Amino acid sequence: xxxxxxLKFGAIYSxxxxxxxxxxxxxxxVNFAHGAFVLAGAYATYGIVEAMGLGYWPAYxxxxxxxxxxxxxxxxxxxRPIRQSDMFALITSTIFIGIGLSEVxxxxxxxxxxxxxxxxxxxPIFIGDVIITKEQIWVFxxxxxxxxxxxxxxxxxxLGRGLRAMAANVRGAMLCGYSTDSMNALAWFLGGAxxxxxxxxxAPSKGIxxxxxxxxxxxxxxxxxxxxxxxxxxxLFGGLILGLAETFAAAYVSSAMTNAISFxxxxxxxxxRPEGLFPEAKIRDV
Amino acid sequence: xxxKRWRALAGTLAPSAAVLVVAVLGLxxxxxxxxxxxxxxxxAATGGALAMLVSYARCITIAxxxxxxxxxxxxxxxxxxxxxxxxxxxxxxxxxxxxxxxxLAIPGVRFRSHNLAMVTLVFQSxxxxxxxxxxxxxxxxxxxxxxxxxxxxxxxxxDAYFLLLxxxxxxxxxxxxxxxxxxxxxxxxRALASNENTARAFGINVRHHLIAAFTFSSALIAFAGxxxxxxxxxxxxxxxxxxxxxxxxxxxxxxxxxxIWGGIVGGGVLRVLPELLRPLADYIELIFCVLVxxxxxxxxxxxxxxxxxxxxxxxxxxxxxxSTREWQAPRIATSLSEAESVAAAExxxxxxxxxxxxxxxxxFGALRAVKGVSLTVAPRSLHGLMGPNGxxxxxxxxxxxxxxxxxxxxxxxxxxxxxxxxxxxxxxLGMSRxxxxxxxxxxxxxxxNVMIGLGRNSVLQGATRSLAxxxxxxxxxxxxxxxxxxxxxxxxxxRAQDAAGTLSLGDQRRLEIARAIVSRPRIILLDExxxxxxxxxxQRLRELLVMINRELGVTMVVIEHNIGFLxxxxxxxxxxxxxxxxxxxxxxxxxxxxxVRLAYFGExxxxx
Numbered sequence: 001x002x003x004x005x006x007l008k009f010g011a012i013y014s015x016x017x018x019x020x021x022x023x024x025x026x027x028x029x030v031n032f033a034h035g036a037f038v039l040a041g042a043y044a045t046y047g048i049v050e051a052m053g054l055g056y057w058p059a060y061x062x063x064x065x066x067x068x069x070x071x072x073x074x075x076x077x078x079x080r081p082i083r084q085s086d087m088f089a090l091i092t093s094t095i096f097i098g099i100g101l102s103e104v105x106x107x108x109x110x111x112x113x114x115x116x117x118x119x120x121x122x123x124p125i126f127i128g129d130v131i132i133t134k135e136q137i138w139v140f141x142x143x144x145x146x147x148x149x150x151x152x153x154x155x156x157x158x159l160g161r162g163l164r165a166m167a168a169n170v171r172g173a174m175l176c177g178y179s180t181d182s183m184n185a186l187a188w189f190l191g192g193a194x195x196x197x198x199x200x201x202x203a204p205s206k207g208i209x210x211x212x213x214x215x216x217x218x219x220x221x222x223x224x225x226x227x228x229x230x231x232x233x234x235x236l237f238g239g240l241i242l243g244l245a246e247t248f249a250a251a252y253v254s255s256a257m258t259n260a261i262s263f264x265x266x267x268x269x270x271x272x273r274p275e276g277l278f279p280e281a282k283i284r285d286v
Numbered sequence: 287x288x289x290k291r292w293r294a295l296a297g298t299l300a301p302s303a304a305v306l307v308v309a310v311l312g313l314x315x316x317x318x319x320x321x322x323x324x325x326x327x328x329x330a331a332t333g334g335a336l337a338m339l340v341s342y343a344r345c346i347t348i349a350x351x352x353x354x355x356x357x358x359x360x361x362x363x364x365x366x367x368x369x370x371x372x373x374x375x376x377x378x379x380x381x382x383x384x385x386x387x388x389x390l391a392i393p394g395v396r397f398r399s400h401n402l403a404m405v406t407l408v409f410q411s412x413x414x415x416x417x418x419x420x421x422x423x424x425x426x427x428x429x430x431x432x433x434x435x436x437x438x439x440x441x442x443x444x445d446a447y448f449l450l451l452x453x454x455x456x457x458x459x460x461x462x463x464x465x466x467x468x469x470x471x472x473x474x475x476r477a478l479a480s481n482e483n484t485a486r487a488f489g490i491n492v493r494h495h496l497i498a499a500f501t502f503s504s505a506l507i508a509f510a511g512x513x514x515x516x517x518x519x520x521x522x523x524x525x526x527x528x529x530x531x532x533x534x535x536x537x538x539x540x541x542x543x544x545x546i547w548g549g550i551v552g553g554g555v556l557r558v559l560p561e562l563l564r565p566l567a568d569y570i571e572l573i574f575c576v577l578v579x580x581x582x583x584x585x586x587x588x589x590x591x592x593x594x595x596x597x598x599x600x601x602x603x604x605x606x607x608x609s610t611r612e613w614q615a616p617r618i619a620t621s622l623s624e625a626e627s628v629a630a631a632e633x634x635x636x637x638x639x640x641x642x643x644x645x646x647x648x649x650f651g652a653l654r655a656v657k658g659v660s661l662t663v664a665p666r667s668l669h670g671l672m673g674p675n676g677x678x679x680x681x682x683x684x685x686x687x688x689x690x691x692x693x694x695x696x697x698x699x700x701x702x703x704x705x706x707x708x709x710x711x712x713x714x715l716g717m718s719r720x721x722x723x724x725x726x727x728x729x730x731x732x733x734x735n736v737m738i739g740l741g742r743n744s745v746l747q748g749a750t751r752s753l754a755x756x757x758x759x760x761x762x763x764x765x766x767x768x769x770x771x772x773x774x775x776x777x778x779x780x781r782a783q784d785a786a787g788t789l790s791l792g793d794q795r796r797l798e799i800a801r802a803i804v805s806r807p808r809i810i811l812l813d814e815x816x817x818x819x820x821x822x823x824x825q826r827l828r829e830l831l832v833m834i835n836r837e838l839g840v841t842m843v844v845i846e847h848n849i850g851f852l853x854x855x856x857x858x859x860x861x862x863x864x865x866x867x868x869x870x871x872x873x874x875x876x877x878x879x880x881x882v883r884l885a886y887f888g889e890x891x892x893x894x
Contacts, residue, residue: 032400081584085586087399087400088479089586104572
């Protein structure tokens with residue numbers, strides 16, 4: 001039961017981490033505003049499901065587009081003008097963009113916490129002693145499926161090839177006719193869309209509040225770090241590992257330990273395997 | 287001269303004086319404003335501390351809230367639970383902050399940018415969790431009541447008294463940071479933030495410097511936290527959360543990254559902005575975010591500095607480059623060779639080879655970049671190293687200067703093995719270098735670039751030299767004189783105060799040479815000194831190098847693709863190809879050597 005719950009959250013973390021990795025791979029920026037994109041996705045879900053009463057299906061289709069556009073707009077307006085600056089400026093920008101977006105949410109929506117209904121309220125399934133809710137199955141399967149689609153787009157489609165070329169060698173990719181501008185916008189769109197989906201899946205069980213933004217960016221970062229920031233596969237497994245570790249800690253140690261365990265994981269990975277557990281390529285010596 | 291001396295001292299004292307003046311002027315206001323100003327002053331101290339870490343070392347830290355909490359609780363707990371006098375508790379809290387900064391930095395400085403930010407965030411969260419959970423000591427989430435400070439029996443409960451005390455303490459606390467940042471320590475931080483590898487080649491130990499920066503700045507932040515805590519009456523973990531950390535990060539960014547002033551003004555103003563803009567209080571966080579992102583996007587030097595540089599830029603634009611100005615023959619003999627040179631004196635007596643490489647090998651994965659290279663360079667000689675791209679020349683340089691450990695083989699300087707000598711120490715053994723891509727510290731002035739080249743850059747030396755710089759002692763003036771002489775020697779005397787980034791490429795190469803010779807090294811490694819510069823400029827650089835070699839007796843090893851330049855400069859040339867020395871000998875003979883021509887003109891496949 002713990003395993004199932006852990007896998008559910010893990011799949012959501014994977015989705016969030018994938019977005020971070022996609023953006024990092026293409027633009028070398030670790031996006032600290034990612035949690036805010038997840039929050040935006042969850043809030044948009046609330047809008048579609050609760051405020052407009054359209055149900056969940058439109059949310060799964062529309063939310064990624066909305067958050068993707070939001071992410072692309074953020075890149076266009078704030079990050080593109082300073083693309084030439086150092087990492088300090090870029091990363092600090094994303095930190096404050098994230099806080100700023102959460103602030104906008106807080107100002108628009110004064111309530112502490114918004115909720116959306118469970119997409120599958122039906123009776124849980126019993127397998128021996130294990131109780132599994134349909135929601136858990138749906139979120140796990142849906143999030144993993146979305147992740148795989150994301151990986152497939154990045155890995156195989158023409159757009160993915162351009163992004164990977166960009167990641168490997170900006171100048172080379174430009175010479176081959178890929179435009180940095182459109183590739184960056186695409187990467188941010190794709191990353192934002194993945195974050196939005198994470199928001200849709202997270203909204204029913206995690207609730208919608210500025211807290212979601214911070215907890216999701218931390219979880220996404222830790223999961224991405226487990227994968228070494230450059231490996232999509234690593235981010236996928238990183239999210240699941242983190243989800244399991246957190247739920248196990250909450251179940252067998254104490255609920256206050258959930259945060260601690262993700263930090264512990266981060267520390268272990270950073271100190272012992274800074275290149276991640278799933279390093280994708282050797283760093284070239286220059 | 288004494289006038290100048292005063293100015294150096296006044297510049298360093300000014301931030302403290304400003305803090306004190308604000309406190310004194312505040313005495314004329316009502317108690318509410320005295321309260322606001324006291325908070326503002328302690329935030330100014332926090333901002334000043336952050337200037338070191340954020341503006342100079344360009345580290346993203348999200349642990350400021352935790353450091354403030356450590357100071358606040360570190361001072362309050364001894365006062366409340368053990369009746370320790372406020373003064374002693376303040377000292378204890380500051381020491382605790384320094385210790386916390388040190389502990390955070392030990393794992394933290396292994397990382398940069400996003401990973402460092404994340405490690406500081408972890409630290410921040412852990413501190414808050416600990417404060418919340420140790421209920422017996424800290425009162426948990428409800429917090430703890432902090433009594434007004436009592437010093438020598440005088441209670442500073444009154445707003446006016448408190449403001450004065452706060453001003454006095456913060457003025458004192460800002461002083462050491464101001465001294466460090468204005469002096470060589472601050473310049474070293476800027477240097478390592480702009481180019482770590484180059485900084486290391488000139489003896490700046492990046493790790494030590496970042497640890498020191500974290501320690502100093504955390505100590506001051508904890509101090510500010512301890513001083514301001516009594517004013518809040520009750521302190522709780524929530525007031526020192528992640529958001530506090532992030533908004534304090536905004537202080538130096540919005541205020542300006544150019545000097546300590548940015549942090550001080552930024553902190554002083556931004557902390558009390560919610561009080562000043564009461565009607566907008568709800569939007570203040572959003573305004574902060576917009577200001578930071580806007581500043582980073584449009585005024586990367588900070589809002590305040592944007593106004594300053596706008597004025598200064600018009601001045602630098604008018605000064606011309608050394609290469610376009612009428613060429614003045616460099617004069618080295620005068621000042622530079624008068625400077626003490628133990629190294630040179632030693633060399634006169636010994637006829638050992640200056641540099642010996644014994645069977646050096648290095649592989650990167652499957653690529654064997656250097657395969658068993660042995661090389662001997664005679665003292666005071668000009669030795670060329672040529673070979674096609676990818677022959678392993680720069681790798682060899684990186685092994686000699688210590689950036690890359692060889693897989694096997696030994697490097698000796700004047701017969702002394704460099705096996706166990708880290709990069710940062712090699713400059714003290716008389717080794718200096720220039721880089722393939724002119725690696726000057728763009729944001730520092732030419733003079734500061736060259737002063738870093740002196741290699742007196744350990745943390746301790748940086749700190750003592752910063753103090754010396756504030757007092758403008760004899761010693762620091764001698765250093766400045768040596769640096770100016772080196773600049774004049776390469777023809778850049780007139781550009782001493784200009785930022786290195788404003789120089790032309792040819793002039794940046796000159797600056798690199800000045801930086802390389804100022805420490806009076808025994809040997810200089812020059813990696814493609816004339817790549818990308820004009821023919822005339824190459825000719826002048828050649829004259830300059832020959833003169834330096836002759837007058838200072840410096841051995842030089844030169845990598846260059848410009849064969850004409852290399853042949854006219856060097857007596858001996860070694861030719862490398864595919865990681866091995868293909869041939870070595872007299873310069874002219876090498877160029878006509880058929881093997882060399884073969885390697886260079888790429889007819890190898892056809893020949894084999």
